[in-house]
Amino acid sequence: GAGVSQSPSNKVTEKGKDVELRCDPISGHTALYWYRQSLGQGLEFLIYFQGNSAPDKSGLPSDRFSAERTGGSVSTLTIQRTQQEDSAVYLCASTGRGFSTDTQYFGPGTRLTVL
Amino acid sequence: AQTVTQSQPEMSVQEAETVTLSCTYDTSESNYYLFWYKQPPSRQMILVIRQEAYKQQNATENRFSVNFQKAAKSFSLKISDSQLGDTAMYFCAFRRGTSGSRLTFGEGTQLTVNP
Numbered sequence: 001g002a003g004v005s006q007s008p009s010n011k012v013t014e015k016g017k018d019v020e021l022r023c024d025p026i027s028g029h030t031a032l033y034w035y036r037q038s039l040g041q042g043l044e045f046l047i048y049f050q051g052n053s054a055p056d057k058s059g060l061p062s063d064r065f066s067a068e069r070t071g072g073s074v075s076t077l078t079i080q081r082t083q084q085e086d087s088a089v090y091l092c093a094s095t096g097r098g099f100s101t102d103t104q105y106f107g108p109g110t111r112l113t114v115l
Numbered sequence: 116a117q118t119v120t121q122s123q124p125e126m127s128v129q130e131a132e133t134v135t136l137s138c139t140y141d142t143s144e145s146n147y148y149l150f151w152y153k154q155p156p157s158r159q160m161i162l163v164i165r166q167e168a169y170k171q172q173n174a175t176e177n178r179f180s181v182n183f184q185k186a187a188k189s190f191s192l193k194i195s196d197s198q199l200g201d202t203a204m205y206f207c208a209f210r211r212g213t214s215g216s217r218l219t220f221g222e223g224t225q226l227t228v229n230p
Contacts, residue, residue, distance in 0.1 A: 033217065042222055095215070102148075102210070104210075106160035108157065108159045109159075
């Protein structure tokens with residue numbers, strides 16, 4: 001079946017602009033995660049959604065970052081007033097029933113470059 | 116807090132030979148999961164193998180196997196009969212046993228398989 005998809009694949013923006021990154025999880029997966037992968041910080045957790053529960057936003061680095069998940073499926077990560085340090089690959093993962101529940105399956109990521 | 120350490124930034128191996136990637140972790144949790152993910156240049160994070168901490172038997176998946184030493188908090192990945200397609204960045208990751216827990220990643224090991 002279809003895996004996790006993310007769009008756009010690459011995004012170049014100017015400092016100060018807002019960007020939206022999209023994640024489509026695997027159909028039927030109830031949990032969705034966002035991670036950031038950057039040269040200086042490695043792979044970092046950003047936010048976690050589970051069904052209709054309040055999201056775990058504890059990994060968001062600043063209030064310029066926000067995310068929502070509509071209808072329990074598609075998620076959008078929004079970065080306002082982008083800064084050069086926001087340049088990174090943003091990865092989305094969803095939880096399903098592979099080896100067992102809670103194995104996270106990742107999308108191909110969005111590479112964000114802030115000029 | 117959990118930490119994951121991969122002390123080998125880069126490794127190389129000849130095609131058809133065996134290579135072992137090292138990973139150590141630190142946690143006070145008793146129930147947790149450990150993972151190895153592979154990230155080729157396409158950026159897609161691919162699950163290679165997982166290990167439940169409560170299982171003493173080491174996980175195996177075809178050419179991939181782990182050496183899980185719980186007391187030593189060590190979780191190494193052995194790749195047998197290395198293939199050119201195994202060239203990738205390999206990440207060791209930890210997750211608490213609680214449903215929905217985030218992944219904590221190591222720094223990664225870049226593996227190159229030479230013909």
